[in-house]
Amino acid sequence: AQSVTQLGSHVSVSEGALVLLRCNYSSSVPPYLFWYVQYPNQGLQLLLKYTSAATLVKGINGFEAEFKKSETSFHLTKPSAHMSDAAEYFCAVSDWGGGFKTIFGAGTRLFVKA
Amino acid sequence: NAGVTQTPKFRVLKTGQSMTLLCAQDMNHEYMYWYRQDPGMGLRLIHYSVGEGTTAKGEVPDGYNVSRLKKQNFLLGLESAAPSQTSVYFCASSYSSGINQQFFGPGTRLTVL
Numbered sequence: 001a002q003s004v005t006q007l008g009s010h011v012s013v014s015e016g017a018l019v020l021l022r023c024n025y026s027s028s029v030p031p032y033l034f035w036y037v038q039y040p041n042q043g044l045q046l047l048l049k050y051t052s053a054a055t056l057v058k059g060i061n062g063f064e065a066e067f068k069k070s071e072t073s074f075h076l077t078k079p080s081a082h083m084s085d086a087a088e089y090f091c092a093v094s095d096w097g098g099g100f101k102t103i104f105g106a107g108t109r110l111f112v113k114a
Numbered sequence: 115n116a117g118v119t120q121t122p123k124f125r126v127l128k129t130g131q132s133m134t135l136l137c138a139q140d141m142n143h144e145y146m147y148w149y150r151q152d153p154g155m156g157l158r159l160i161h162y163s164v165g166e167g168t169t170a171k172g173e174v175p176d177g178y179n180v181s182r183l184k185k186q187n188f189l190l191g192l193e194s195a196a197p198s199q200t201s202v203y204f205c206a207s208s209y210s211s212g213i214n215q216q217f218f219g220p221g222t223r224l225t226v227l
Contacts, residue, residue: 009154032213034215036218041220041221042220042221043118043204043206043218043219043220043221044157044204044206044216044218045218046215046216049213049215051213090156090157094211094213101211102159102211102216104149104156104157105156106154106155106156107154107156
Protein backbone atom coordinates (compact mmCIF):
# COMPACT_ATOMS: atom_id res chain seq x y z
CA ALA A 1 0.00 0.00 0.00
CA GLN A 2 1.10 3.53 -0.65
CA SER A 3 2.06 5.91 2.09
CA VAL A 4 3.72 9.29 2.47
CA THR A 5 5.63 10.58 5.46
CA GLN A 6 6.62 14.21 5.82
CA LEU A 7 9.24 14.67 8.50
CA GLY A 8 8.51 17.71 10.61
CA SER A 9 5.11 19.34 10.88
CA HIS A 10 6.80 22.74 11.22
CA VAL A 11 10.04 24.05 9.74
CA SER A 12 11.44 27.51 10.45
CA VAL A 13 14.20 29.17 8.40
CA SER A 14 15.65 32.64 8.11
CA GLU A 15 15.13 34.68 4.98
CA GLY A 16 17.91 33.80 2.53
CA ALA A 17 18.60 30.41 4.11
CA LEU A 18 18.26 27.01 2.50
CA VAL A 19 14.81 25.43 2.60
CA LEU A 20 14.67 21.64 3.00
CA LEU A 21 11.35 19.87 3.42
CA ARG A 22 11.54 16.10 3.74
CA CYS A 23 9.26 13.52 2.17
CA ASN A 24 9.57 9.74 2.19
CA TYR A 25 7.18 7.45 0.39
CA SER A 26 6.37 3.81 -0.01
CA SER A 27 4.87 2.33 -3.15
CA SER A 28 4.77 -1.15 -4.59
CA VAL A 29 5.10 0.16 -8.14
CA PRO A 30 7.10 3.05 -9.64
CA PRO A 31 5.42 6.13 -8.22
CA TYR A 32 4.46 9.53 -9.43
CA LEU A 33 5.36 12.12 -6.82
CA PHE A 34 4.07 15.63 -6.30
CA TRP A 35 4.70 18.64 -4.12
CA TYR A 36 1.82 21.05 -3.58
CA VAL A 37 1.82 24.38 -1.75
CA GLN A 38 -1.07 25.90 0.18
CA TYR A 39 -1.07 29.59 1.03
CA PRO A 40 -3.33 30.77 3.86
CA ASN A 41 -7.03 30.46 3.10
CA GLN A 42 -6.40 29.02 -0.36
CA GLY A 43 -6.54 25.67 -2.07
CA LEU A 44 -3.48 23.63 -2.98
CA GLN A 45 -1.37 24.50 -6.01
CA LEU A 46 1.10 22.25 -7.78
CA LEU A 47 4.77 23.12 -7.22
CA LEU A 48 6.32 20.26 -9.16
CA LYS A 49 5.90 16.62 -10.06
CA TYR A 50 8.07 13.60 -10.79
CA THR A 51 6.90 11.26 -13.53
CA SER A 52 9.91 8.96 -14.07
CA ALA A 53 11.81 11.26 -16.41
CA ALA A 54 14.67 13.28 -14.86
CA THR A 55 15.26 12.53 -11.18
CA LEU A 56 15.87 16.22 -10.41
CA VAL A 57 12.66 18.10 -10.95
CA LYS A 58 12.43 21.88 -11.10
CA GLY A 59 9.23 23.62 -10.14
CA ILE A 60 7.83 27.08 -9.76
CA ASN A 61 9.20 29.82 -7.49
CA GLY A 62 12.73 28.36 -7.46
CA PHE A 63 11.84 25.07 -5.79
CA GLU A 64 13.22 21.72 -6.86
CA ALA A 65 13.04 18.14 -5.66
CA GLU A 66 15.18 15.08 -6.23
CA PHE A 67 13.77 11.58 -6.57
CA LYS A 68 16.03 9.06 -4.82
CA LYS A 69 14.75 5.54 -5.31
CA SER A 70 17.33 3.95 -3.00
CA GLU A 71 16.23 6.22 -0.16
CA THR A 72 12.53 6.29 -1.18
CA SER A 73 12.71 10.05 -0.77
CA PHE A 74 11.52 13.12 -2.64
CA HIS A 75 12.78 16.06 -0.60
CA LEU A 76 11.90 19.62 -1.59
CA THR A 77 14.58 22.31 -1.58
CA LYS A 78 15.06 25.97 -2.36
CA PRO A 79 18.50 27.60 -2.08
CA SER A 80 17.32 30.90 -0.61
CA ALA A 81 14.07 31.36 1.31
CA HIS A 82 11.87 34.36 0.73
CA MET A 83 9.19 35.70 3.03
CA SER A 84 6.59 34.83 0.41
CA ASP A 85 7.50 31.13 0.72
CA ALA A 86 5.75 30.92 4.09
CA ALA A 87 2.99 28.38 3.50
CA GLU A 88 2.07 24.75 4.04
CA TYR A 89 3.63 22.17 1.76
CA PHE A 90 2.21 18.76 0.95
CA CYS A 91 3.97 15.80 -0.59
CA ALA A 92 1.78 13.32 -2.49
CA VAL A 93 2.30 9.94 -4.13
CA SER A 94 0.23 8.43 -6.89
CA ASP A 95 0.11 4.77 -7.78
CA TRP A 96 -0.33 4.08 -11.47
CA GLY A 97 -1.11 0.44 -11.06
CA GLY A 98 -4.70 -0.56 -10.37
CA GLY A 99 -6.30 2.75 -11.17
CA PHE A 100 -6.83 5.82 -9.08
CA LYS A 101 -5.02 6.40 -5.80
CA THR A 102 -3.27 9.57 -4.64
CA ILE A 103 -2.14 9.84 -1.06
CA PHE A 104 -1.21 13.15 0.56
CA GLY A 105 1.20 13.62 3.41
CA ALA A 106 0.19 15.41 6.59
CA GLY A 107 1.88 18.61 5.48
CA THR A 108 4.79 20.76 6.66
CA ARG A 109 4.25 24.36 7.59
CA LEU A 110 7.19 26.57 6.59
CA PHE A 111 7.89 29.71 8.60
CA VAL A 112 10.33 32.30 7.23
CA LYS A 113 11.94 34.70 9.68
CA ALA A 114 13.11 38.14 8.65
CA ASN B 115 -11.24 30.15 -17.04
CA ALA B 116 -12.46 30.06 -13.45
CA GLY B 117 -10.83 26.67 -12.76
CA VAL B 118 -12.44 24.97 -9.76
CA THR B 119 -15.00 26.92 -7.77
CA GLN B 120 -16.76 26.01 -4.53
CA THR B 121 -19.98 27.26 -2.98
CA PRO B 122 -20.35 28.38 -0.21
CA LYS B 123 -17.07 29.66 1.22
CA PHE B 124 -18.23 29.52 4.84
CA ARG B 125 -21.12 27.85 6.63
CA VAL B 126 -22.21 27.28 10.21
CA LEU B 127 -24.64 24.44 10.90
CA LYS B 128 -26.34 23.10 13.97
CA THR B 129 -26.05 19.40 14.77
CA GLY B 130 -28.56 17.43 12.72
CA GLN B 131 -28.98 20.00 9.95
CA SER B 132 -28.30 19.12 6.35
CA MET B 133 -26.47 20.96 3.59
CA THR B 134 -24.96 20.54 0.16
CA LEU B 135 -21.59 21.82 -1.00
CA LEU B 136 -21.28 22.55 -4.68
CA CYS B 137 -18.13 22.15 -6.75
CA ALA B 138 -17.86 23.23 -10.36
CA GLN B 139 -14.98 22.97 -12.84
CA ASP B 140 -14.64 24.39 -16.33
CA MET B 141 -11.61 22.36 -17.50
CA ASN B 142 -13.58 19.41 -18.88
CA HIS B 143 -11.91 17.09 -16.36
CA GLU B 144 -13.17 13.55 -15.96
CA TYR B 145 -12.06 13.05 -12.36
CA MET B 146 -13.38 15.01 -9.40
CA TYR B 147 -12.70 14.64 -5.68
CA TRP B 148 -13.87 15.82 -2.30
CA TYR B 149 -11.34 16.08 0.55
CA ARG B 150 -11.50 17.26 4.09
CA GLN B 151 -8.53 18.97 5.75
CA ASP B 152 -8.04 18.81 9.49
CA PRO B 153 -5.03 20.10 11.46
CA GLY B 154 -2.13 17.64 11.44
CA MET B 155 -3.94 15.15 9.23
CA GLY B 156 -3.33 16.50 5.76
CA LEU B 157 -6.02 15.87 3.18
CA ARG B 158 -8.29 12.87 3.46
CA LEU B 159 -10.35 11.72 0.52
CA ILE B 160 -14.09 11.54 1.18
CA HIS B 161 -15.52 10.53 -2.21
CA TYR B 162 -14.44 10.77 -5.79
CA SER B 163 -15.82 10.40 -9.29
CA VAL B 164 -14.15 9.11 -12.45
CA GLY B 165 -16.81 10.45 -14.79
CA GLU B 166 -20.32 11.77 -15.14
CA GLY B 167 -22.80 9.55 -13.33
CA THR B 168 -20.16 7.67 -11.31
CA THR B 169 -19.08 8.01 -7.70
CA ALA B 170 -16.90 5.99 -5.34
CA LYS B 171 -15.95 6.01 -1.68
CA GLY B 172 -12.64 7.33 -0.49
CA GLU B 173 -10.90 7.03 2.84
CA VAL B 174 -13.52 8.72 5.07
CA PRO B 175 -16.95 8.46 3.38
CA ASP B 176 -19.20 7.93 6.41
CA GLY B 177 -21.77 10.68 6.93
CA TYR B 178 -21.39 12.07 3.40
CA ASN B 179 -23.07 11.46 0.07
CA VAL B 180 -22.14 12.72 -3.39
CA SER B 181 -23.61 13.06 -6.85
CA ARG B 182 -22.14 13.76 -10.29
CA LEU B 183 -25.13 14.35 -12.53
CA LYS B 184 -23.20 16.67 -14.83
CA LYS B 185 -19.55 16.34 -15.79
CA GLN B 186 -18.69 19.81 -14.54
CA ASN B 187 -20.38 19.55 -11.14
CA PHE B 188 -19.71 17.42 -8.08
CA LEU B 189 -21.98 17.80 -5.06
CA LEU B 190 -21.16 16.80 -1.49
CA GLY B 191 -24.07 16.32 0.89
CA LEU B 192 -24.27 16.09 4.65
CA GLU B 193 -27.64 14.62 5.62
CA SER B 194 -27.32 15.06 9.39
CA ALA B 195 -24.34 17.17 10.36
CA ALA B 196 -22.23 16.26 13.40
CA PRO B 197 -19.56 18.31 15.22
CA SER B 198 -16.95 15.81 13.95
CA GLN B 199 -17.65 17.11 10.45
CA THR B 200 -16.31 20.54 11.33
CA SER B 201 -13.50 20.92 8.82
CA VAL B 202 -12.31 22.65 5.69
CA TYR B 203 -13.59 20.91 2.58
CA PHE B 204 -11.72 21.02 -0.71
CA CYS B 205 -12.90 19.97 -4.10
CA ALA B 206 -10.40 19.05 -6.80
CA SER B 207 -10.44 17.85 -10.37
CA SER B 208 -8.00 16.22 -12.76
CA TYR B 209 -7.87 15.03 -16.35
CA SER B 210 -7.28 11.47 -15.18
CA SER B 211 -5.60 9.70 -12.30
CA GLY B 212 -1.98 8.91 -11.60
CA ILE B 213 0.29 11.14 -13.61
CA ASN B 214 -2.00 14.13 -13.76
CA GLN B 215 -2.01 16.88 -11.18
CA GLN B 216 -5.14 17.80 -9.30
CA PHE B 217 -6.56 21.32 -9.45
CA PHE B 218 -8.07 22.51 -6.20
CA GLY B 219 -10.86 24.88 -5.32
CA PRO B 220 -10.49 27.57 -2.62
CA GLY B 221 -12.23 25.50 0.06
CA THR B 222 -15.34 25.67 2.22
CA ARG B 223 -14.95 26.21 5.94
CA LEU B 224 -17.74 24.36 7.75
CA THR B 225 -18.48 24.61 11.44
CA VAL B 226 -21.01 22.30 13.07
CA LEU B 227 -22.19 23.42 16.50
